[in-house]
Amino acid sequence: MKVSEIPQDNIKTMQGEKKALYALDERGNYTRSTTSGWEAEEVVLTQVIDDFREKAREAAHRVRKKETSPIECFMYRRWMDPLTLAQAMGLYCWQVKRHFKPRVFERLGDKTLNEYARIFGVTVDALKNFPEED
Amino acid sequence: MADTRPMEHRQYAHCESGVVTALLRNKGLDLSEPMVFGITGGLTFAYLPFIKITNLPIIAYRMFPGSIIRGAVKNLAVDFKTKRYRDKREALAELTRLVDGGTAVGLQTSVYWLPYFPPEMRFQFNAHNLIVYGREGEEFLVSDPVFEHTVRIKTDDLQNARFAKGTLAPKGFIYYPIRVIPSVDFRAVIRKSIKRTVHMMLYAPMPFIGIKGIRCLARRIERLDPRKDAKAVRLFLGHIVRMQEEIGTGGGGFRFMYAAFLQEAGQLLDSPPLGEASRMMTEAGDMWRLFALACARVCKSKTADFNLGEIAELLRKCAAQEKLVYLLLKNSPLPKSSSAPAGPC
Numbered sequence: 135m136k137v138s139e140i141p142q143d144n145i146k147t148m149q150g151e152k153k154a155l156y157a158l159d160e161r162g163n164y165t166r167s168t169t170s171g172w173e174a175e176e177v178v179l180t181q182v183i184d185d186f187r188e189k190a191r192e193a194a195h196r197v198r199k200k201e202t203s204p205i206e207c208f209m210y211r212r213w214m215d216p217l218t219l220a221q222a223m224g225l226y227c228w229q230v231k232r233h234f235k236p237r238v239f240e241r242l243g244d245k246t247l248n249e250y251a252r253i254f255g256v257t258v259d260a261l262k263n264f265p266e267e268d
Numbered sequence: 269m270a271d272t273r274p275m276e277h278r279q280y281a282h283c284e285s286g287v288v289t290a291l292l293r294n295k296g297l298d299l300s301e302p303m304v305f306g307i308t309g310g311l312t313f314a315y316l317p318f319i320k321i322t323n324l325p326i327i328a329y330r331m332f333p334g335s336i337i338r339g340a341v342k343n344l345a346v347d348f349k350t351k352r353y354r355d356k357r358e359a360l361a362e363l364t365r366l367v368d369g370g371t372a373v374g375l376q377t378s379v380y381w382l383p384y385f386p387p388e389m390r391f392q393f394n395a396h397n398l399i400v401y402g403r404e405g406e407e408f409l410v411s412d413p414v415f416e417h418t419v420r421i422k423t424d425d426l427q428n429a430r431f432a433k434g435t436l437a438p439k440g441f442i443y444y445p446i447r448v449i450p451s452v453d454f455r456a457v458i459r460k461s462i463k464r465t466v467h468m469m470l471y472a473p474m475p476f477i478g479i480k481g482i483r484c485l486a487r488r489i490e491r492l493d494p495r496k497d498a499k500a501v502r503l504f505l506g507h508i509v510r511m512q513e514e515i516g517t518g519g520g521g522f523r524f525m526y527a528a529f530l531q532e533a534g535q536l537l538d539s540p541p542l543g544e545a546s547r548m549m550t551e552a553g554d555m556w557r558l559f560a561l562a563c564a565r566v567c568k569s570k571t572a573d574f575n576l577g578e579i580a581e582l583l584r585k586c587a588a589q590e591k592l593v594y595l596l597l598k599n600s601p602l603p604k605s606s607s608a609p610a611g612p613c
Contacts, residue, residue, distance in 0.1 A: 135524060135554055149386045152416055154279040155521050156302060156528040158550065164302065164528035168279070168416075174564035178506035181567045183388055185503065212380075215322045218392045221434030222380075252428075 136160075137167050145171030147179050186210050197264050203239035204264040205230070208254040222253050275372045275401035277411045277418045281521055284336045285310055286413025287374045287397040292346065294372050297448040306529030307454075307461050308339025311522055312468060313590075315476045315485040321435065324504065327485065327511040329522045333376070333395035333436055337443055343457050347447040353440035356431055360423065363442065364403060372401040372411070376441035378432035384412070384419040394436040400426075458533045459602045466594045479594070482587035486580040498572035505563040505579070512560055520556030523549055523590075530597075541600030545593050552589040559583055 137157045144150075152168040159165045190210035196202045209219045220230040232238050233246075244258075251258045275294060280286025285305040292299060305311070314328040331339075340346050353359035366373055378394045379385055402409035407420045421429075430440045469478040476484050485508070494501045512520065527549035534542030559582040566574045 135550070135557065147386060147388045151386070152279075153414065154281045156281060156524045164524075164531050164546075166279075166281070166301070174509065174561050177564040177567050178509040179388060181502065181506045182510065213391050217320075218322060218434065222392060222432065224433045 137165065140167055140169050141172035141174075142170045143173045143176065145173065145176035147171070147176055183213070186213050194264075198266060200236050202234045203236050204261055205239065205250055206234045207264070208250075208256065208261065212254055219253070223249060275399070275411060278413070279416050280413040281525055282310075282330070283397040283412075283414050284333060284395075285525075287399055288336050288340050290399055290411065290413060291372060291374055291443075291445050292340070292344075292448060295445045295448045297344070297346070297445075297450055300528075300532060302525050302528035303532055304336065304340065305522075305525050306465075306533065307343050307457055308336045309343070309461050309465050309468075310336050310339070311465055311526045313478055313481045315481045315488070317476065317488070324507040327508055329512055329520075333397075334441075337374075339461075340445075343461055344452055345449050346445050348443050349446050350441070350443040352438075352442075356427055356440070359430060359440035359442070360427060363400065363408075366442075366444070367400055367403050367408065371444055372399050373442050373444040374399055375426075375430060375443075376438035377426070377429035378438065381425055381429035381432060382412075382421065383425055384410075384415070384421065392432070392434060394432050394434055394438055455537055455603065458537065462530075462533070462597055462602070466597045469590065469594050470598070479587050479591050482583060482590070486583040486587070489576055489580045489583065492576055494572045494574065494576065501572075501576070502567045506567045509560045509563045509567075512556065520553040520560070523553030523556055527553060537603055539600070539602055541596060542602070545596050545600075548589065548593045548596065552586060552593060555582070555586045555589055559586060 135157045140157050148171045152170050156164050157167050193207040197204050197207050216230050217227050220227040247258050251261050280301045285301050289301045289304045310330050312331050316326040319326045341348050377396050379396045380390050380392050399411040400408045401411055406423050410419045410421050472478045492501045527546045530542050530546035562579050
């Protein structure tokens with residue numbers, strides 16, 4: 135790839151930042167240059183973010199119907215799946231999935247709730263009192 | 269320490285090679301990032317269907333986290349002090365002591381906890397490397413090699429980032445060079461590291477590493493069934509590109525970085541075949557970009573009538589092109605080490 139061919143698509147996900155990369159200058163020598171992002175990169179990133187957003191919306195709906203706990207919704211909002219969340223919490227995956235059950239969630243100890251709140255970057259209150267509206 | 273220069277921030281293409289390059293430069297060993305990447309044997313391809321992140325397999329375009337540091341120790345005879353911690357407070361106390369004493373250190377961190385990253389990028393990825401070079405009150409001064417400018421981070425955030433749990437958990441990993449040898453025989457080192465990379469890419473005994481790994485992934489793509497679950501196919505293809513772009517360095521970036529290494533090595537060793545290998549590797553990088561573009565098109569398409577055979581074919585072209593590069597490197601003997609050690613420039 136030549137320096138003149140480096141994509142400069144100003145993609146949203148990079149928020150105006152630039153990334154460094156190596157490309158050929160006009161004399162055929164490699165040089166360090168920068169890019170404001172590539173559209174292909176944005177497409178695949180938006181794809182996974184949209185997937186998580188959809189899962190979070192759908193989970194929020196189920197939280198209000200008392201079919202799951204807020205933990206599942208916050209998990210998707212922070213781009214995680216049950217296994218990743220379990221690893222971040224230092225728990226087994228089945229434990230995290232069990233915490234999705236509203237009845238189990240209601241009886242969770244402060245220590246576990248605090249740890250979930252820390253990982254999600256929210257207060258324990260926000261975790262316990264899931265809003266009825268978005 | 270008399271041989272330590274004041275920290276100067278530079279932007280690099282990849283976090284680990286960037287941190288190691290910057291730390292070595294700071295210590296008086298001035299190499300380019302591609303040189304460090306090449307010498308430490310950073311290039312690879314691995315498709316690991318049995319290790320999953322968010323339910324999708326790991327596809328690595330470079331060696332596992334930590335290998336560039338280990339490679340620098342092994343191939344450049346640099347002494348790195350490395351340490352992991354059980355105790356968070358001990359880790360913080362030691363970091364504070366080091367940076368207050370003027371030592372710039374490399375840290376392994378989790379992107380999820382770094383507030384200066386764009387929110388869309390903050391996934392649970394535990395192997396991001398950065399440099400801490402100073403402290404002002406409760407904030408640490410950070411030179412993050414993938415950012416244009418230096419940043420700051422609060423102690424709490426840094427502690428969270430250093431002690432995130434999960435795959436590749438950093439456990440507070442800290443590293444800094446304590447001794448460098450500027451008179452390394454670069455000819456011998458380059459020869460050895462190219463040989464090792466070539467051997468791995470061509471003859472790794474497992475079917476998911478190197479050229480075989482690329483072909484293995486191509487077969488996997490062909491076996492996907494868009495009629496059964498078009499969304500899953502899109503997510504899988506998107507995932508391959510994300511592993512290449514976002515966790516990588518942009519558009520087959522590691523291939524371009526290796527091409528840059530081969531070019532520099534060719535000039536240093538005065539070896540035309542290395543220059544030729546560099547040009548061919550550049551073509552391989554361009555092919556990876558075409559493959560990424562094709563995958564992105566599928567991700568964007570609303571219909572399920574995309575041709576997976578064509579995409580697999582693009583991937584096989586990457587494999588074929590890379591194979592040519594490695595065979596050329598294998599069959600062109602490089603000059604043996606010279607009597608006088610050559611400098612890096």
